[in-house]
Amino acid sequence: MIAPAEAVPASAPDLSAIDFGPVRTKVADYWKALRLTDEVLIGNLVEDCINRARLRVGRPSSPELLRRAIEEAQRRFDHALASAIGLPPSNDPHPLAAARAALLLTPGLSADSLFRHDASTRELKEKLEPLLPRSTPPEAPVTMTPVPLRFWLFKSTDH
Amino acid sequence: MAVAASVLTPGIIAFRRILFFSLVMLTTVLAMAMITSAFQQNGFTPTELILLILYTLLILWVSTSFWTATLGFWVLLRGGDKYSIGRLLPVGAAQDSAPMRTALVMPIYNEDPTRVTAGLRAIWQSLQETGRGDDFDLLILSDTRDADCWMQEEANWYRMCADFDAHGRIFYRNREKNIARKSGNLEDFCHRWGGRYRYMVVLDADSIMSGETLVRMVDMMQAHPGVALIQSPPLPANHKSLFSRILQFASNFYGDIFIWGINYWQLSSSGYWGHNAIIRVEPFVKHCGLPKLPGREPFGGEIFSHDTVEAALLRESGWEVWIAPELKGSYEELPPTLIDYAKRDRRWCQGNLQHLRMVFARGFGGLSRLYFLMGIMSYVSSPLWLLFLVLTGFEAYVQSQTMPVYFFGDNLFPVWPESYAVEMTTVLLVTLSMLFLPKIWSLILGLIRWRKIKTYGGLLRATLSVFLESLFSMLTAPVLMIYQSKFVFAILMRRSVGWPPQNRDDHRLSLWEAIQAHGEHTVIGLLAGWVSYQYVPGFFLWLIPVLAGLVLSIPISMLSSSAWVGQTARKLGLFLTPEEYQQPRVLQLLNENLQRMERDQAAVAESTDNRHVADPGVSALHLALLPNRPVKKRQRHQLRALVYQLVEEGPEKLSPAEKRHLISDPETLVRLHTMAWGGREETQL
Numbered sequence A: 001m002i003a004p005a006e007a008v009p010a011s012a013p014d015l016s017a018i019d020f021g022p023v024r025t026k027v028a029d030y031w032k033a034l035r036l037t038d039e040v041l042i043g044n045l046v047e048d049c050i051n052r053a054r055l056r057v058g059r060p061s062s063p064e065l066l067r068r069a070i071e072e073a074q075r076r077f078d079h080a081l082a083s084a085i086g087l088p089p090s091n092d093p094h095p096l097a098a099a100r101a102a103l104l105l106t107p108g109l110s111a112d113s114l115f116r117h118d119a120s121t122r123e124l125k126e127k128l129e130p131l132l133p134r135s136t137p138p139e140a141p142v143t144m145t146p147v148p149l150r151f152w153l154f155k156s157t158d159h
Numbered sequence B: 001m002a003v004a005a006s007v008l009t010p011g012i013i014a015f016r017r018i019l020f021f022s023l024v025m026l027t028t029v030l031a032m033a034m035i036t037s038a039f040q041q042n043g044f045t046p047t048e049l050i051l052l053i054l055y056t057l058l059i060l061w062v063s064t065s066f067w068t069a070t071l072g073f074w075v076l077l078r079g080g081d082k083y084s085i086g087r088l089l090p091v092g093a094a095q096d097s098a099p100m101r102t103a104l105v106m107p108i109y110n111e112d113p114t115r116v117t118a119g120l121r122a123i124w125q126s127l128q129e130t131g132r133g134d135d136f137d138l139l140i141l142s143d144t145r146d147a148d149c150w151m152q153e154e155a156n157w158y159r160m161c162a163d164f165d166a167h168g169r170i171f172y173r174n175r176e177k178n179i180a181r182k183s184g185n186l187e188d189f190c191h192r193w194g195g196r197y198r199y200m201v202v203l204d205a206d207s208i209m210s211g212e213t214l215v216r217m218v219d220m221m222q223a224h225p226g227v228a229l230i231q232s233p234p235l236p237a238n239h240k241s242l243f244s245r246i247l248q249f250a251s252n253f254y255g256d257i258f259i260w261g262i263n264y265w266q267l268s269s270s271g272y273w274g275h276n277a278i279i280r281v282e283p284f285v286k287h288c289g290l291p292k293l294p295g296r297e298p299f300g301g302e303i304f305s306h307d308t309v310e311a312a313l314l315r316e317s318g319w320e321v322w323i324a325p326e327l328k329g330s331y332e333e334l335p336p337t338l339i340d341y342a343k344r345d346r347r348w349c350q351g352n353l354q355h356l357r358m359v360f361a362r363g364f365g366g367l368s369r370l371y372f373l374m375g376i377m378s379y380v381s382s383p384l385w386l387l388f389l390v391l392t393g394f395e396a397y398v399q400s401q402t403m404p405v406y407f408f409g410d411n412l413f414p415v416w417p418e419s420y421a422v423e424m425t426t427v428l429l430v431t432l433s434m435l436f437l438p439k440i441w442s443l444i445l446g447l448i449r450w451r452k453i454k455t456y457g458g459l460l461r462a463t464l465s466v467f468l469e470s471l472f473s474m475l476t477a478p479v480l481m482i483y484q485s486k487f488v489f490a491i492l493m494r495r496s497v498g499w500p501p502q503n504r505d506d507h508r509l510s511l512w513e514a515i516q517a518h519g520e521h522t523v524i525g526l527l528a529g530w531v532s533y534q535y536v537p538g539f540f541l542w543l544i545p546v547l548a549g550l551v552l553s554i555p556i557s558m559l560s561s562s563a564w565v566g567q568t569a570r571k572l573g574l575f576l577t578p579e580e581y582q583q584p585r586v587l588q589l590l591n592e593n594l595q596r597m598e599r600d601q602a603a604v605a606e607s608t609d610n611r612h613v614a615d616p617g618v619s620a621l622h623l624a625l626l627p628n629r630p631v632k633k634r635q636r637h638q639l640r641a642l643v644y645q646l647v648e649e650g651p652e653k654l655s656p657a658e659k660r661h662l663i664s665d666p667e668t669l670v671r672l673h674t675m676a677w678g679g680r681e682e683t684q685l
Helices: A020-033 A039-056 A062-085 A094-105 A119-131 B010-040 B046-077 B113-129 B147-164 B181-196 B211-223 B242-266 B281-287 B306-316 B338-353 B366-401 B421-448 B450-454 B459-492 B511-535 B537-551 B553-560 B563-571 B585-606 B616-625 B633-649 B656-663 B666-677
Strands: B102-108 B136-142 B170-174 B199-202 B227-231 B277-280 B320-323 B330-332
Touching: A020 A039, A020 A062, A039 A062, A062 A094, A062 A119, A062 B666, A094 A119, A094 B147, A094 B616, B010 B046, B010 B242, B010 B421, B046 B242, B046 B366, B046 B421, B102 B113, B102 B181, B102 B211, B113 B136, B113 B147, B113 B211, B113 B585, B136 B147, B136 B181, B147 B170, B147 B616, B147 B656, B181 B281, B181 B306, B199 B211, B199 B281, B211 B227, B211 B277, B227 B281, B227 B306, B242 B320, B242 B338, B242 B421, B242 B459, B242 B553, B242 B563, B277 B281, B281 B306, B306 B320, B306 B366, B338 B366, B338 B459, B338 B511, B338 B553, B366 B459, B366 B511, B366 B537, B421 B450, B421 B459, B459 B511, B459 B537, B459 B553, B511 B537, B511 B553, B537 B553, B616 B666, B633 B656, B633 B666, B656 B666
Parallel strands: B102 B136, B102 B199, B136 B170, B227 B320
Antiparallel strands: B199 B277, B227 B277
């Protein structure tokens, strides 16, 4: 379980002017869009993302904080997903994106178990494997060369 | 792979073709003789000579169509044709090296993703109901350039896989560059996956085919290893506007006799209409790689109407190409308005005129050249009719201005000028009969097949529908004649039109749209009416049907575009088709899918996150499907500049190509997604 970060580091910029309410709502909406349903879990993750985002904002503005918090949510989600399906760290974003798509677009799946680290995480992994997008079949190439056409009165095609 | 032997003997083929061409030529010669005897009475003038040549060309065209329909009528009167591909005895098992799998391929280009998916779902569901679904894969071959449409297609594809548990059976790919349009798209499929499949069924974006029909087509191919292609005759279905319902009725009611007639004389050397056809992949790959024609568009460049050329290449390589008149359960959609119909005609006209060069291709047989000529003639006949009308009017004017001379030399008895009204009226009646008799043939068949006519609303309503359809086609024919004449002229002036996607949605024309499209037709009609009435009143009366179509083009076009009028006609039982009387299962599935998808879309539109880039699932799927391409430093800067432009000026300032560029880069896509959730709604594409 993720504990909400209580303290704000001393190095963070002064964010007292920011209204945190809309930021929290938006970040919570984002977590819901990532198929999280457990309200307590969402609340904790929201707080955690905002607290981490506070450390990274360059200028004290609400959009900047929100953007950083969303980035943090993405990072956390991807990390949890990669761990759940046993994906090794890589610069290639495609395999992780494929798993994310499968989780988010398949009806009836919830991402809550990604953060539970119990048997349900393994179940999710098993469920996701056959659902990974396979956009094209294995290639079986054949050669299809243009047929030369020759014409009377008109210029012919190249051989 | 060697071509297998045919079950048809050369004697049957020769007899049927000799009969058909003899009938066509005999009719043409008789009509020519009649008009020649009329002109000859006072000696030929240059105008009359031109009229004779024009009439010969036109009557040749009309009688080809007439005899095709009449032979089809004869075949149906006798209960069908034993020499149709569906009735021929199997000649042995196929010897293809490819595995016995069939790919259903649908090339699409910026089409409505909802309609495309609803149709594909219906086909897939219907196929599964046959119990033979495992023999098929479905491949959506997208050439879509529109960014939003692209992401929607991907999302729809994945949901389809998820809903039918068809991961690894239904596929989607979007080409990075849409080289050579549809033919290039199919060629790319063959290049990459051709070795996996023995057959492919080519579908258009609006194609609907029942599972039973698909299975039957595969069985036919299996039974006839010498056949490379079987074309199913697609029937228009599922229409609402009056215009498309009238066309739908005409295709349904008269289509049968034409299709059976085509089969009668073309037999194993038939054509390919570009979709709703099954193709043996191996010969297609071997013989149908299309070259780029020398010169620039519209006559050079990529081959637009590739289907006719591909069929010719298969035939010339010794393969059989059939049309299967007995195949039902194959459907397509029509343009919903007269204007959309004309727009589609513009593209087809360009494609067919490009075939002029093919007529002179070395090594092609006479039949292939004839098919190319027939395609050309289907558009060139319009300017020829127009010229014929103008010259007839001119000739009538000259005749009316000629002072008759009754006494020659010392002759005491007057020599009355000979009128050729009787001959000309006969010629006109013969021509009109050939145009209208196929409709009568269909009505006679309806009388005989009582159960069938019930599905057209009964004999009374079917007869009334035929009458109204004839009236409608008489009124719209002059408008199409002007349109097609303009298209032919523009193409001859080397103005290309490209290959824009077709409008398939029902939409009522506004007065302004109708005026813009038909204003010139109305003016031409009024002007021609005034000139003929003023100078040749006798000719004016003959010209009234043509003038009426032109003068009334605005209200006719508007009225016929109305879905309400179309549906009212349906309630009255007019222009009813068997598919409307009792909807086939596959069309039921299509409509159910459409209704559900439209309902889902409406629900999504009400929520805030109806944008694809913002949707984490759709965005992730798009990222997963993007190819792994390294981005150069310069391109990275360009992409950043585009993002800034998007933020500052909004998505409407970006071109479709720029939007596509943005979502084609994984890094930029993630950035846009984050920005969309980070309070920058203006970054939505």
